[in-house]
Amino acid sequence: MTFTLDTNVMSYLLKGDKNILANLQNIIKESGKMIINPITYYEIYRGLLYKKADSQLAKFKEYCGRFENCEFNQKIFIKAAEIYNTLRSTGKTIEDADIFIAAICIEYGYTLIRNNEKHFGRISDLKTVNWI
Numbered sequence: 001m002t003f004t005l006d007t008n009v010m011s012y013l014l015k016g017d018k019n020i021l022a023n024l025q026n027i028i029k030e031s032g033k034m035i036i037n038p039i040t041y042y043e044i045y046r047g048l049l050y051k052k053a054d055s056q057l058a059k060f061k062e063y064c065g066r067f068e069n070c071e072f073n074q075k076i077f078i079k080a081a082e083i084y085n086t087l088r089s090t091g092k093t094i095e096d097a098d099i100f101i102a103a104i105c106i107e108y109g110y111t112l113i114r115n116n117e118k119h120f121g122r123i124s125d126l127k128t129v130n131w132i
Contacts, residue, residue, distance in 0.1 A: 001032050001033075001111055002032065002033040002034075002035060002108070002109065002110045002111065003027055003032060003033065003034055003035065003110060003111050003112075003113055003129075004034070004035040004036065004037045004040070004070075004101075004104070004105060004110045004111075004112060004113070005034075005036075005037075005040055005112075005113050006040065006098075006101060006112055006113060006114040006115065006116060006120075007039070007040045007043040007044060007097070007101075008114070008115050008116060009113050009114060009115055009131065009132070010040050010044050010060075010063075011044070012115075012132065013063065014044070014056050014059055014060055014063075017132075019131060019132075020131050020132075023113075023131050028066070033068055034066065034067045034068070035067055035068050035069070035070050035108070035110055036063075036064045036067040036068070036069060036070075037070055037101055037104045037105075037110075038069075038070065038071070038072060038104075039097050039100045039101045039104070040101065041064065043097060044060055045057070045060070048060060070104060070108055070110075072104075075107050076100070076103050076104055076107055077103075079103035079106055079107050080096075080099050080100050080102075080103035083099050083102055083103055083106075083123055084096075084099050086124075087099070087122060087123075090122075092122055094119040094122065095119070098116070098119050098120065099123075102120060102123045102126050105126055105127065106123075106125050106126055110127075111127040111128065111129060112126060112127065112128045112129075113128070113129055113130075113131055114128050114129075114130060115130055115131075115132040117130065
């Protein structure tokens with residue numbers, strides 16, 4: 001199984017959450033894959049850069065060095081548009097960043113490690129777990 005972290009879970013990891021770190025180590029040990037999705041990377045990197053949090057930025061880069069990368073492609077944009085359309089038709093839209101994270105997970109078959117059930121629970125076909 002392949003996993004990716006939502007931005008808020010990555011924030012917990014950078015703050016030293018022992019539960020998340022233990023779960024992450026277990027996944028890697030059990031040959032599960034960890035992916036850094038480009039949206040989480042962007043959101044964390046921009047926040048740490050803005051705060052001039054050099055030590056956290058170094059820690060973030062170290063974690064990301066252990067994860068594999070995934071890339072945007074046309075299928076991601078199409079899936080994101082479909083998710084947005086479905087949510088909009090129900091009047092329950094969410095932020096574009098969360099839509100893109102969900103689209104990446106669905107298209108690549110990743111399980112999203114998240115703490116935001118309110119938003120991600122609205123998206124069908126999205127596999128999630130909550131470590132918080």
